[in-house]
Amino acid sequence: MMGTTTKADYYTKEQEQIARFAKAMGHPVRVAILQLLSSQACCFHGDMAEELPIAKSTLSQHLNELKDAGLIQGNTTPPTVKYCINRKNYALAKKLFTEFLT
Amino acid sequence: MMGTTTKADYYTKEQEQIARFAKAMGHPVRVAILQLLSSQACCFHGDMAEELPIAKSTLSQHLNELKDAGLIQGNTTPPTVKYCINRKNYALAKKLFTEFLT
């Protein structure tokens, strides 16, 4: 099917990337998580579970979305998991948003 | 029910606001719309409908979400509608994101 333009490739990589970061930040609990991680070097899942008004299984889902978007990274040392901001992508997000919102 | 903490008021206003802006930007087509509006002073619905790979009714929905989030504003002069960036909130979003992503 050469020459067709599907919806998958209509948008630029940059548009997709901005949307991806933005979507990950598009829920208050994920904003709260990022702020927690950003203020304190790193954080254990359990510490966050205590702070936040959601079930631990729900927290896992949100952490996965942030991880999939590249905004955080998790370090498993069973039975605990330590999460940190992915500084490289965090900086990229800042750059993209700053340019975008001009 | 004094003294209860519902989910509605767990998050700070700032967290809610960041999430709101981010959510609005969390779809490639809405990123594309904002870029269109940002580059050319303003834009008519119809012009965007031609550029974008979605039905006009779908475009209306996306424009409404951006409007509800406060990122754009629409000026109706029937039968056309002219949309513009809401510069005040655009700047607010930039400020919030920049601080947040530090």
Add this chain to the structure above:
DNA sequence: ATTATTGTTCGTATTTTTACGAACAACCAA
């Protein structure tokens, strides 16, 4: 070997998002 701790995965339910075409409303032109 049992038990306790931590976090993920599974199953499920509810809500929200995304998308489309058809129908409609509002205005201008013939």
Add this chain to the structure above:
DNA sequence: TTGGTTGTTCGTAAAAATACGAACAATAAT
């Protein structure tokens, strides 16, 4: 009045997001 243009609203369908508790896995401690 009859069309023509523009954009919204309606009805609907399909997909994704959100949330929870129960069950599970992996390790450390007793």
